Amino acid sequence: MMNEINIPRILISGTGSGIGKTTLVVGLTKALQARGLKVSVFKCGPDYLDPTYHSLVSGNTCQNLDGWLMGKESVLSSFAEASHCSDIALIEGVMGLFDGHSPHSDIGSTAEIAKWLQAPVIALIDASGMARTFAAIATGLINFDQEVLIKGFIANFVGSEGHTSLLRSALLPTPLLGGLPKAQDQSFPERHLGLHSATEEILTEDKLSFWQNICESYLNIDDILDLAKKASPIPIKEEERKTAKTPSxxxxxxxxxxxxxxxxxxxxxxxxxxxxxxxxxxxxxxxxxxxxxxxxxxxxxxxxxxxxxxxxxxxxxxxxxxxxxxxxxxxxxxxxxxxxxxxxxxxxxxxxxxxxxxxxxxxxxxxxxxxxxxxxxxxxxxxxxxxxxxxxxxxxxxxxxxxxxxxxxxxxxxxxxxxxxxxxxxxxxxxxxxxxxxxxxxxxxxxxxxxxxxxxxxx
The missing domain is CATH 3.40.50.880 (Class I glutamine amidotransferase (GATase) domain)
Structure with missing residues (x-):
C-alpha cells in the first residue's frame, strides 16, 4: 500500500562537524515553538548525543535516520511515523553534507537522507574571517550534486551585521537566510569528539532563551518556513507494522x-x-x-x-x-x-x-x-x-x-x-x-x- 509524506520539513546541514548545527537546530526549534508550532526533530547518522538535545527541547523523542544502518524504507517509515501530526520537521545532518560511509558515494550521508526525504536543505557555513570565498563554497556545495535541494545558506560566527551584509552581497547562488554571531560563553560544552548528553543543567532556560532570541533576531524565520512548506510530497510504501501484542x-x-x-x-x-x-x-x-x-x-x-x-x-x-x-x-x-x-x-x-x-x-x-x-x-x-x-x-x-x-x-x-x-x-x-x-x-x-x-x- 502506497502512502504520502506531506509534512513541511527542512534539513540543516553544513560543511563539516563542529560548525554549530546542533545549536542552530535547538534555537530554531524554540523559535518555531514560540510561534505555536509542533516541531519533530531528527538526526542523520548514528549519533547518540545530539538527539538528547533535540528530545529535551522538542519534548518528543528525536529519531535517528541513517541510510547505511536502516535502509531507505525504514528511514522513510520512521520519519513518517515520528513526524505524524507535527507542523514541521527539522532534520539535523551529520558531519558535512556529503560525508558518509564512503568517500565515493552518498551512502550513509546527509545528502542521501535529503534525497530520500526530498527535503529542502539549508547549509550552515563557518563565515569567520571570510567574505567572497563564502560564495565560492556555497556554489561548490550546490553544484556538487544538484539532486540535493540546497535552498539557502546560514552564515555562522559572523563578526557583525555588516559582515552578514557583505556576505549577502557576494553573489550567492541561493539566499542567505541570516548570520549568527559568535557567542562562545553560551555554547554547549563538548566531551571527547561530541557534545555532553543534554541535561537541564546544560540546557538551562536562560541558554535556550538566548539561542531562541538569536535565531529570531538574526534569521529570516518566515523564509525558512516558506521553504519547509514547499517540500514535495514523498510517495512511501507503508511498512507493515505489527499489531500491538499483549505483552508476553x-x-x-x-x-x-x-x-x-x-x-x-x-x-x-x-x-x-x-x-x-x-x-x-x-x-x-x-x-x-x-x-x-x-x-x-x-x-x-x-x-x-x-x-x-x-x-x-x-x-x-x-x-x-x-x-x-x-x-x-x-x-x-x-x-x-x-x-x-x-x-x-x-x-x-x-x-x-x-x-x-x-x-x-x-x-x-x-x-x-x-x-x-x-x-x-x-x-x-x-x-x-x-x-x-x-x-x-x-x-x-x-x-x-x-x-x-x-x-x-x-x-x-x-x-x-x-x-x-x-x-x-x-x-x-x-x-x-x-x-x-x-x-x-x-x-x-x-x-x-x-x-x-x-x-x-x-x-
Missing amino acids: CKIGVARDKAFHFYYKENLRRLEESGAELIYFSPIEDKSLPNVDGLYLGGGYPELYASSLSKNYDLLHEIRNFARSGAPIYAECGGLMYLSNEIQDLQGISYPMLGLVPGKAVMGPKLKALGYVEVHTEKNTILGEAGIRFRGHQFRYSDLLLENPKDELFSYKIRKRKADLTSSEGYTVGNILGSYVHAHWASNPSIPENFVESCKRFRK
Missing part, C-alpha cells in the same frame, strides 16, 4: 545519567515483538523490577562509576538474576557495567558486576569510531549462529580480558574501511555484551529473537 514478557531497560544511549527504533521493535519495557536506574534503584530479561544500553558509566559500584543491593540482585539464567544484553557502557571493574582516566578502579571476566580501562584517546558489520558465529540470546546486522562504535575504553578464550566470543566484526575481522560479542551463559551499538532495522529478527529468549526464561 517484561524487559528491564537501564535508563539514567549513566545509561541512556538507545536507538528509539530498537525499543519500538521490542515492544512490537511482545515486550513490556520496564525502565530502572542502576544508579538510584536498590532492586530490580520484576522482569524476564535486561537491556543495558550505552552511556557514561565511567562518569558515575563510584555511584554504580556503591549500589551494592542492585549489583547483588543483577548477579543473582544472571546466575538464574536470565537473558542480559548489553552495549558499550552496558558492557563496561558487566565487567569486573571500570578504571577511570586517573587510574582509579571501581568494582562492577563481574559477569564478564575483564576490566574496562578508559583511555585519553579514541579507541574505535565508525560503522561495523556483525556476523554471529554461535547461538546467542539474539538468535542462532549466522545472523548479520549493522551497528556503530564510539568508545574510549578497552576491555582487558582475564583469559581471552575463543568460547567467550560470539561475534566477528568487520569495519567498513578494512577487510580484516576481529572477535567480539562477549558471551557468558545467557549474557551477551558488546561495544557495538546495533541498529535492529538492519535485521528485524533480532528483537523478535531477544523477546523469545526472555519468554523462554519466563516459562
Whole structure:
C-alpha cells in the first residue's frame, strides 16, 4: 500500500562537524515553538548525543535516520511515523553534507537522507574571517550534486551585521537566510569528539532563551518556513507494522545519567515483538523490577562509576538474576557495567558486576569510531549462529580480558574501511555484551529473537 509524506520539513546541514548545527537546530526549534508550532526533530547518522538535545527541547523523542544502518524504507517509515501530526520537521545532518560511509558515494550521508526525504536543505557555513570565498563554497556545495535541494545558506560566527551584509552581497547562488554571531560563553560544552548528553543543567532556560532570541533576531524565520512548506510530497510504501501484542514478557531497560544511549527504533521493535519495557536506574534503584530479561544500553558509566559500584543491593540482585539464567544484553557502557571493574582516566578502579571476566580501562584517546558489520558465529540470546546486522562504535575504553578464550566470543566484526575481522560479542551463559551499538532495522529478527529468549526464561 502506497502512502504520502506531506509534512513541511527542512534539513540543516553544513560543511563539516563542529560548525554549530546542533545549536542552530535547538534555537530554531524554540523559535518555531514560540510561534505555536509542533516541531519533530531528527538526526542523520548514528549519533547518540545530539538527539538528547533535540528530545529535551522538542519534548518528543528525536529519531535517528541513517541510510547505511536502516535502509531507505525504514528511514522513510520512521520519519513518517515520528513526524505524524507535527507542523514541521527539522532534520539535523551529520558531519558535512556529503560525508558518509564512503568517500565515493552518498551512502550513509546527509545528502542521501535529503534525497530520500526530498527535503529542502539549508547549509550552515563557518563565515569567520571570510567574505567572497563564502560564495565560492556555497556554489561548490550546490553544484556538487544538484539532486540535493540546497535552498539557502546560514552564515555562522559572523563578526557583525555588516559582515552578514557583505556576505549577502557576494553573489550567492541561493539566499542567505541570516548570520549568527559568535557567542562562545553560551555554547554547549563538548566531551571527547561530541557534545555532553543534554541535561537541564546544560540546557538551562536562560541558554535556550538566548539561542531562541538569536535565531529570531538574526534569521529570516518566515523564509525558512516558506521553504519547509514547499517540500514535495514523498510517495512511501507503508511498512507493515505489527499489531500491538499483549505483552508476553517484561524487559528491564537501564535508563539514567549513566545509561541512556538507545536507538528509539530498537525499543519500538521490542515492544512490537511482545515486550513490556520496564525502565530502572542502576544508579538510584536498590532492586530490580520484576522482569524476564535486561537491556543495558550505552552511556557514561565511567562518569558515575563510584555511584554504580556503591549500589551494592542492585549489583547483588543483577548477579543473582544472571546466575538464574536470565537473558542480559548489553552495549558499550552496558558492557563496561558487566565487567569486573571500570578504571577511570586517573587510574582509579571501581568494582562492577563481574559477569564478564575483564576490566574496562578508559583511555585519553579514541579507541574505535565508525560503522561495523556483525556476523554471529554461535547461538546467542539474539538468535542462532549466522545472523548479520549493522551497528556503530564510539568508545574510549578497552576491555582487558582475564583469559581471552575463543568460547567467550560470539561475534566477528568487520569495519567498513578494512577487510580484516576481529572477535567480539562477549558471551557468558545467557549474557551477551558488546561495544557495538546495533541498529535492529538492519535485521528485524533480532528483537523478535531477544523477546523469545526472555519468554523462554519466563516459562
